[in-house]
Amino acid sequence: MNAGTAGEAGGSSPLGGTAGGSGGSSPLGGTGDRVVITGLGVVCAVAHDLAGLAQAMRRGDSAITLLAHLDEPGYGAPIRGFALQRALGGISGLAESLRDRAIRAAARAPLPVQAAAVVALQAWHHARLHDRAPPAGRVGVVVGGNNLTEAYAESQRARYERHPAFLPASFALHCQDTDHVGVVSEVLGLTGEGCTVGGASASGNLAIISAARLIRDGGADACLAIGALAELGPLQRRGYLNAGAMAELDGGFPAPPFDRDRRGFVPGQGSACLVLESAGSARRRGVTPLAELAGNHVALSGNRLADPAQASEAEVMSVALRRAGLAPEQVDYVNAHGSGSPLGDAVEAAALDQVFAGVPEPPWANSTKSLVGHCLTAAGAVEATATILQLRCDFVHPNAGLRCPLDTTCRLAGPTARPARLAVAMSNSFGFGGFHSSIVLTKPAF
């Protein structure tokens, strides 16, 4: 990759010259600089790239379907027809050297790692990092997700049981969640900081927030935040069913999030990458931000179970807004966690009602999970991507299949997409074990 040095600050700023501080990076202290998003990449059940996702969101395409071929048939939103080489071929202007490196590093890796490599390259290009990057040591990568390798490990069991010697040496690499980080850093030649972070279904938001913290801390100019694709192993899938969290087969096509007839989540396969960057770095590189990460907050609820906590949900939303210097009435749109959980959606609706009580114009709200399923470890990243697309294009996607919406202050999107003037958006992600997170995304120069 081009390890060009950071250029001169100055010239006209895409942020209108209001970015705090000079944007210079200090290895020892915070920069005071704003954090922006300059690139996006996504692969999911409705589309294998950003343009495809935007189109699917406008049309309200839902990829939720009955998976009849499974040992135990059930509902899901699987990635269909994904092939590494074809997906790489879809990245316009991808240098052959980068393409070859991706194939070399990921062709035999499990699906989640392949997806991560693709979305990382999509976002890398989108952010113009392929031709004007900060030094390699100033770019980090954080991958959100744990327990990413159960399906892979199960796939090797038969060969192991034929004879232990048949287990590939590369199992030692592929059975680690951190394989995601190693592969992406090898493909892109990154020598900054890297790690995985985990927060169950809040992992995507945690990756975004961790990347932002690294940048705010002065440890990186840019950082990729990747939500890892959840390829559920048989025990994982069964576990969710037995816990009553996943929508069972019985009862017909599952009602979507926020519907009175909802009966649980539908798992989705997807991965997304956001390039987070200091405003100063974006300015130096002459790249216009797509959106700003204006605020964020994460809180546990002191609870190891799956049940949600209204107080924690309201807290993370309120504090994220406060940190963004914004009031609830300024929020135009909420991308809800909206998992389809009977209790979860009700509690989130109550928390939204609490946060937005009394605002003159309640925000629009939808759940991207009605289109692409619950991407679990990747959900926060996929949904942040969907949020930014809607922000930039001034529309809200439908809550696909919503027929009997529960009562809430928020304006739940209906069955079709609708135009909306959006400047401030919020995206929530909550996870089993008391994880609560909320991020505030704004149009640049808001």
Next chain:
Amino acid sequence: MITSELILREIRHSVCDVVRQIAPEAVVPKVRLSDLGCNSIDRADIVTQVMERLSVIVPISEFHSGLTVGELADIFRKHA
């Protein structure tokens, strides 16, 4: 029956699977695996793959870095 040709064919198949972008014709007895672009994990994966396809078990200690394709084939033939 496990012939020399079969072993060589399996090694060639494995090398091309593990290292994409290698032409099968490049996998000849006198070339070293490392010269074909195989790193240490690749070499170990090739060995376990060939073991599985031939159902021949060879102790890992018999393999070392710097082996040529031909030397690798000899090790398998010895244990076949």
